[in-house]
Amino acid sequence: MPAPTQRRLIFEHIDEPGYTNDLACYQKHGGYAVLRQAVTRKPEELIDEVKKSGLRGRGGAGFPCGVKWGLVDRKSGKPIYLIVNADESEPGTFKDRYIMHQDPHQLIEGTMISCFANNVKQAYIYIRGEMPHGARILEKAIAEARAANFVGPNILGTGYSCEIYVHRGAGAYICGEETGLIESLEGKRANPRIKPPYFPAVLGLYQCPTIVNNVETLCHVKHIAAMGGEAYAKIGTPGNTGTRIFCVSGHVQRPGYYEFEAGRITMGQLINEVCGGPLPGRTFKAVIPGGSSAKILRFGERFKGKRKVGAEMVDYDWGVEDVPMDFDSLAMIGTMGGSGGVIVMDDTVNMVEALANINAFYSHESCGQCTPCREGSLWMKRITTRMVHGQARTEDAALLKGVADQIPGRTICAFGEACSWPTQSFLAKFGDEFKGYAEAKGKNAERANILI
Amino acid sequence: MNLKPATLAQIDEVITHYPVKRSATLPLLHLIQEDVGYIPEEAIPWIAAKLELQPINVYEVVTFYPMFRRKPIGRRHIKVCRTLSCALLGGYKTCSALEKEFNTHLGEVSPDGEVTIDFVECLASCGTAPVVMIDDELHEKVDPAKAKQLADQIRADAKRRI
Ligand SMILES: Cc1cc2nc3c(=O)[nH]c(=O)nc-3n(C[C@H](O)[C@H](O)[C@H](O)COP(=O)(O)O)c2cc1C
Ligand code: SF4
Ligand code: FES
Numbered sequence: 001m002p003a004p005t006q007r008r009l010i011f012e013h014i015d016e017p018g019y020t021n022d023l024a025c026y027q028k029h030g031g032y033a034v035l036r037q038a039v040t041r042k043p044e045e046l047i048d049e050v051k052k053s054g055l056r057g058r059g060g061a062g063f064p065c066g067v068k069w070g071l072v073d074r075k076s077g078k079p080i081y082l083i084v085n086a087d088e089s090e091p092g093t094f095k096d097r098y099i100m101h102q103d104p105h106q107l108i109e110g111t112m113i114s115c116f117a118n119n120v121k122q123a124y125i126y127i128r129g130e131m132p133h134g135a136r137i138l139e140k141a142i143a144e145a146r147a148a149n150f151v152g153p154n155i156l157g158t159g160y161s162c163e164i165y166v167h168r169g170a171g172a173y174i175c176g177e178e179t180g181l182i183e184s185l186e187g188k189r190a191n192p193r194i195k196p197p198y199f200p201a202v203l204g205l206y207q208c209p210t211i212v213n214n215v216e217t218l219c220h221v222k223h224i225a226a227m228g229g230e231a232y233a234k235i236g237t238p239g240n241t242g243t244r245i246f247c248v249s250g251h252v253q254r255p256g257y258y259e260f261e262a263g264r265i266t267m268g269q270l271i272n273e274v275c276g277g278p279l280p281g282r283t284f285k286a287v288i289p290g291g292s293s294a295k296i297l298r299f300g301e302r303f304k305g306k307r308k309v310g311a312e313m314v315d316y317d318w319g320v321e322d323v324p325m326d327f328d329s330l331a332m333i334g335t336m337g338g339s340g341g342v343i344v345m346d347d348t349v350n351m352v353e354a355l356a357n358i359n360a361f362y363s364h365e366s367c368g369q370c371t372p373c374r375e376g377s378l379w380m381k382r383i384t385t386r387m388v389h390g391q392a393r394t395e396d397a398a399l400l401k402g403v404a405d406q407i408p409g410r411t412i413c414a415f416g417e418a419c420s421w422p423t424q425s426f427l428a429k430f431g432d433e434f435k436g437y438a439e440a441k442g443k444n445a446e447r448a449n450i451l452i
Numbered sequence: 453m454n455l456k457p458a459t460l461a462q463i464d465e466v467i468t469h470y471p472v473k474r475s476a477t478l479p480l481l482h483l484i485q486e487d488v489g490y491i492p493e494e495a496i497p498w499i500a501a502k503l504e505l506q507p508i509n510v511y512e513v514v515t516f517y518p519m520f521r522r523k524p525i526g527r528r529h530i531k532v533c534r535t536l537s538c539a540l541l542g543g544y545k546t547c548s549a550l551e552k553e554f555n556t557h558l559g560e561v562s563p564d565g566e567v568t569i570d571f572v573e574c575l576a577s578c579g580t581a582p583v584v585m586i587d588d589e590l591h592e593k594v595d596p597a598k599a600k601q602l603a604d605q606i607r608a609d610a611k612r613r614i
Contacts, residue, residue, distance in 0.1 A: 014526040088576045089535055089573070089574060089576065090537045090574075091537065091573070091574040092536070092537055092574070092578050093574075093576060093578070094576045094577050094578050094579055095578045096576070097577070104596075122471075128530075128576070129482075129517070130519075130572070130575055130576075130585065131521045131576075132588045133588060133590075151567040165469040167475075167478070167479070168468075168478065168479065168482055169478070169517075170478055170481070170482070170517035170518070170520060171517055171518040171519035171572070172516065172517050172518060173573065184478070185475060186472065186474060186475055187472075187474035187475045187476065187478060187503070187509075187513065188474075188477075188509075188512075188513065189513060189516040190516070190517075191513055192566035206471065208471055247578065247579060249540075249579050249581060250535035250536075250537050250540045250541070250578075250581075251540060255578075255581070257579060292535075292536060292574075298489065340599035341578070342542075343536055343537055343578070345540065349540065354536065354540075357534075357535070357536050358536055359537050360534075361535055361536075361573055361574070364573060365573065384469045419561070441571070447545065448544050449539060449540060449541065449543075449545065450544040450545065451536070451539045451540070451544070452539075452540070
């Protein structure tokens with residue numbers, strides 16, 4: 001089956017010749033009309049639209065946005081904060097930066113609609129420290145929006161006021177985790193908080209109820225407010241509504257970002273047709289479908305079981321290429337859609353070396369609060385690096401598994417899972433390669449790139 | 453610590469963004485680093501006093517976040533992404549090429565004082581790997597040939613400055 005055509009909702013104007021990131025251009029394309037209309041409605045109606053839309057968060061966990069908003073404590077009498085998670089740092093993910101650089105007003109409009117719906121008076125955009133241009137662009141865009149009365153006091157004469165400030169991080173991946181982000185915004189180390197009791201919806205920023213949403217999620221809110229929740233829910237597939245942006249990197253002919261209706265494209269269509277297949281003379285070996293924390297898939301493996309289609313249960317028997325790229329299908333085969341970062345590896349890649357690269361990342365980024373995560377990520381890095389640069393032993397595979405298996409479920413935040421899943425899944429899928437690494441080592445040196 | 457008047461004005465402005473002063477710790481550190489080039493020792497008690505904190509509150513933040521530096525670096529800061537997507541397309545080779553161009557090693561100031569090269573983690577531009585950031589500027593698809601061009605450019609800029 002040929003791949004569907006792209007459906008660009010969020011990325012409609014990304015890379016469009018002549019489209020600029022200033023207010024005038026945005027308004028020429030209908031910008032802020034949705035906000036104008038939204039502020040004439042009841043906030044609860046807007047929350048209802050988001051609930052009806054089925055929108056799931058695009059930051060990684062795929063949590064339903066309407067449900068998240070429904071959990072906010074509105075009775076405490078404390079102010080409600082909204083934080084835009086613009087920390088984009090999951091390896092393999094590159095969508096939010098393009099939105100902020102090329103279409104910042106789309107984010108600001110989505111944010112203001114979300115703030116109005118939730119009676120938020122103060123929002124912060126927490127942007128990665130490594131994106132100084134993005135921060136400047138957002139600051140300029142907010143200033144333009146403020147001058148036009150879309151942000152700030154008495155918005156569009158409604159009596160409703162809301163301010164947005166940009167807050168820059170400083171190079172720590174764990175600031176992407178929502179409670180680490182909140183600590184960081186409070187001016188502290190980004191040590192994630194334990195849940196319960198520190199659910200952001202109840203005890204978030206300054207111990208006040210707080211909504212944390214990803215950049216892309218908030219952009220979707222704008223489109224939901226524009227077309228209505230029901231119409232939005234018709235895009236994509238039931239349970240996986242709207243569009244999904246895939247960021248494809250690694251060993252394909254045409255890496256890049258592509259936006260499709262959710263659940264309508266398979267892995268094979270995406271990387272073979274849309275991205276042009278493997279590089280000349282190579283074949284696909286493995287793919288990580290949802291950012292580097294997602295479990296790896298091996299080309300050639302098959303997934304079988306029963307799944308729900310409409311009201312019926314039907315059998316499925318999929319190769320990696322056949323898997324629909326939506327949250328539920330990917331979860332069904334034991335991995336996740338995560339942030340939409342698809343990392344493709346071909347037959348030149350040695351899996352021990354690829355894992356050593358990933359382990360170096362997690363060991364560097366652990367915040368260090370929980371012993372299993374801090375020590376485990378370090379040991380997984382040490383073992384895999386030693387295998388590559390020192391001596392590799394057959395028993396290293398079992399040793400690595402022993403370390404990885406002791407981390408998940410024993411930590412404060414989901415980083416514990418994120419850092420152990422690569423090791424666990426690489427071993428499960430490519431265990432033979434780990435056991436035989438001592439012999440294989442260096443044999444492929446002229447074809448392969450150094451990974452660690 | 454001699455901060456420029458513009459920096460001091462920005463510091464006073466940014467503190468107003470937050471209902472709790474402590475939140476301004478990161479913004480103040482950024483502003484000082486942009487002005488001075490690194491975080492000097494005296495910045496820590498200075499910020500603490502400004503935000504009504506203890507010096508340890510600032511110190512623990514400085515040591516947590518990789519972007520804050522405790523000592524001066526080369527005039528230009530070259531950050532090479534080493535994470536998987538970039539490595540798969542030759543990021544480590546790009547890094548060696550740059551080290552050779554400037555006769556230096558990761559984390560050191562080059563002998564001419566011009567650059568410091570560091571490895572950093574994923575810069576959210578994996579589709580145009582390998583990527584390198586020079587100061588605030590992102591450069592995409594930097595193979596060794598492009599690394600050489602960038603190095604030539606840096607040296608040309610340096611000459612112009614003299
Ligand atoms: C270790 C870790 C890193 C994360 N990094 C990011 C990130 O860079 N950007 C992001 O939007 N969400 C990130 N998340 C998810 C956030 O915690 C949070 O779920 C998300 O911002 C919620 O927004 P959403 O519901 O709109 O997806 C991360 C989570 C974990 C556990
Ligand atoms: S799991 Fe890791 S990153 Fe998360 S709080 Fe514990 S030590 Fe920090
Ligand atoms: S891996 Fe280098 S930019 Fe993402």
